[in-house]
Amino acid sequence: DADVTQTPRNRITKTGKRIMLECSQTKGHDRMYWYRQDPGLGLRLIYYSFDVKDINKGEISDGYSVSRQAQAKFSLSLESAIPNQTALYFCATSDLGQSTGELFFGEGSRLTVL
């Protein structure tokens, strides 16, 4: 089983709908991130959280919100989806106590907004 699990893996929705993407991890890491990937733009940070009570905006947080329900769970919500939010979304984790600071990624959630 994957250490970082994202659900759903694929979702097609309509403009204006509320969408939640969920991420859970079994790595025991304290830090969790949500990134968005668009062709030619690399990965851009949406939100990150360093513990349950810590939520921080990233480069492109407008139109998104997050919830850190537990150390192992970090959800991304689109309150009213729009077509330009069509993208591949990745959750990632890292460990504060780990000297490398490396990010570990989930398998991605492909979202299409019609």
Place this chain on the structure above:
Amino acid sequence: ELKVEQNPLFLSMQEGKNYTIYCNYSTTSDRLYWYRQDPGKSLESLFVLLSNGAVKQEGRLMASLDTKARLSTLHITAAVHDLSATYFCAVDGDNYGQNFVFGPGTRLSVLP
């Protein structure tokens, strides 16, 4: 604002050839990472470079870091088709994980 650039963005090369991908970044940092992504897949960590002059090698790939030049290279030796993928460099701009920025990626195609 930290910016990370990669060069080239697209690379088509023949099997057996050598080539280098370059990653430049705009602020001082001692932490640089290389990832590989296959189409439609997740990102797989390749190398973690944590100091000036760091060099890591795995198979036909070798990565290095020059923090003074703000430059990392990913060198491919005697390319094989299995290396076809998109390669991303990423920089931890504050060395604390709060400013982790990715480059746009280099799409590599290795042709027979």
